[in-house]
Amino acid sequence: MNEGEELNFIIKTNANLPTRFSLENAGVTNIQLDSAGNFKWQPSFDLVDRIAKTKELTIVFHASIADGQRLRKAITFTINHVNRPPVVEELPAFYVKQASSNSYQISSDYVYDPDGDPLVFKAIPPQMPEESSLSSQGQFLWKPSRGQFNALKANPLFVEFIVQDQPEKAETKGRLKIAQTQQDLPPEILIVPGDSIFTLKEDEMLNLKLYISDPNGDDNIRSAGFLSKDLRVPESSLKENTPLQYEFTWMPGYDFVEEDEKQLVNEIIFFTLDKSNNRSQRKIRVRINDAENLVQKDALQYQKYYNNMLSAMQLINILDANQKQLNQDYKKARKGKKHRSIINATLGGVTGLSPLALEPDNSKIVSGVGGTTVLTLGTLEATEVIGRSKEAILEKIKITIEIRNKVQAAGDEFARKYALKSSRRNADFEKDIDKLRTAMNDQKLVLLEIDAFQKNQPRADTKALRRVFIDFSEE
Structure with missing residues (x-):
């Protein structure tokens, strides 16, 4: 089978008795089977991956016969990927100013490939006005002369181009309307990424790029800014790279969400003003989740x-x-x-002759000591x-x-x-x-x-x- 092609058939049995048919849930949508056995299925175009090319699905059919018999049969379907050509919706008009370099970026919001294939833009030379160019990324550049600009006043110019997907090279024609600015129109603001809701943690950075343009001429832009529901978002978060391009960078910080809240939603409105005070704005919502303070x-x-x-x-x-x-x-x-060392002396038996027992004259020369004495010297x-x-x-x-x-x-x-x-x-x-x-x-x-x-x-x-x-x- 191919994606997008419808398949119809009837399931029968060889029993001549009333039979009810059913199938197991195959996890695939769009499959229809009634009790009489009428099968109908048109595989969606997103069923098979563009890289894999094919996908096999097994569907099990059941038959309940009136006599109590139950039959079961599995059938494997091989689905082939079908490449679809790019889709080109109606583009916003390209309003140009005389003697100025006008740039128009064909947005992916209006030109896209349903299969997610890369796109290449090609110009059709006979359709292109003089001094104009179209890049492969879809950027249209033109600086109209005085005669070209005056011609646009009565008849807007429609320029056709080709969008080709890769690598299948399926093509679709698109058309861009180019007109002269005849009224004071409000400026336009484009936010990239183009989501309206962003979810991030306290320690994550929100980075947005803002592109400003004005149908009356880019030099008609006066200023751009933002308003935040939560006043803790500093004004310095929005920086001007050029008068037409701004960058918004903001990290909430670990103290932005209270621990008992777990999550906080903040609304931010970006706006731009032209010299006539015409205002254009875009609003986004930022959902901030509480995060553990890894620095601390x-x-x-x-x-x-x-x-x-x-x-x-x-x-x-x-x-x-x-x-x-x-x-x-x-x-x-x-x-x-x-x-x-230490000396150890032991006194044994001692006898002595005292001078007191002698005559006074002999006491000076007679004295005596007797007995035994032991002296020990050890280390x-x-x-x-x-x-x-x-x-x-x-x-x-x-x-x-x-x-x-x-x-x-x-x-x-x-x-x-x-x-x-x-x-x-x-x-x-x-x-x-x-x-x-x-x-x-x-x-x-x-x-x-x-x-x-x-x-x-x-x-x-x-x-x-x-x-x-x-x-x-x-x-």
Whole structure:
């Protein structure tokens, strides 16, 4: 079958009994089948894609016979795409001014292809007035001379042209009326895109282009502007590129829609005035949906990222300082073993001869001491004398290195994984923060007898963080 062609046939069975016919819903419109079996279908022209060219549809027919029998049969239809020629509706008149370059863009609102094929405009040379041109995109240019302009006063000029679709090259003729401006007509305003309703989020940009023209001559345009129902739309949103072309750019912002509203509709009226104060206007509606403030969220997530990296770096600095101190203590302990000793003296049995038992004259020369005395000289470790063990220092050094390596590895992984702000929007970000904090809050820290978050840390900046964690990002 071809698109647009009507197909008719009658379904029957070999049973000589009353039969009712029906079909399953094939999801296709325009199919008609009555209970008597009369089938009628005219496939619409939009049923088959212009690129695919063909499409197969299977339709299942049912027959219910009076004796209770039920029959079922599937038939596959192959539908071929049919190219349709372009459609040319009646175009607005082209009003020209004498000795001026007049431009007329044939709008897609009036010339289009029903199949969505690209269009090419072709001029018919005998139809074209002198010094005029028609581009392949449908732009008609003409600067009429004085004689040509005066001739238009009595008889408007009708110029025919050809519209051809691609690649099928089906053609349709169009006609453009060219007339002289005889009255003070209001200017015209064209908005591109030509929709009347726009839907966007708070963080999306609305970009519209405005094209102004005047049947009495483009130099008759005085100004253009807009009015907004919501006064929060700034006047600077409309910028003048040329006197005949404006651009409207506006982003509502995250505070435009209240969180409890979810959505807000604003009306904007664009207008243009000519030198006679004739006014033309176009109204659009903008539906703004509430959006999550990604800028604020990214800033908050980065602060979490930065603070946790800073805490990890500070802990590493504390552990490095603690290890340095422990190394010094250990060196002192080893040095004390060589140079420190203690004397232990034991007094045994002692006998003595006192001068008091002698004559005064002999007391100066006679004295005596007897008995036994033991003297012991031994070497002891200084740490044992002070009350601290060398083995305890070595154990603390081992714990310090273990915790530092764990924090360094966890910090490197965290810095690398969440260096981009897009990655910090992931739900795993908060979980990985907890993992990093767990690594920093190691239970063995209490054995080192230090404060992992002590004050008076040196001031840290992003350069210092990057020296510790090379993958740290400022994004």
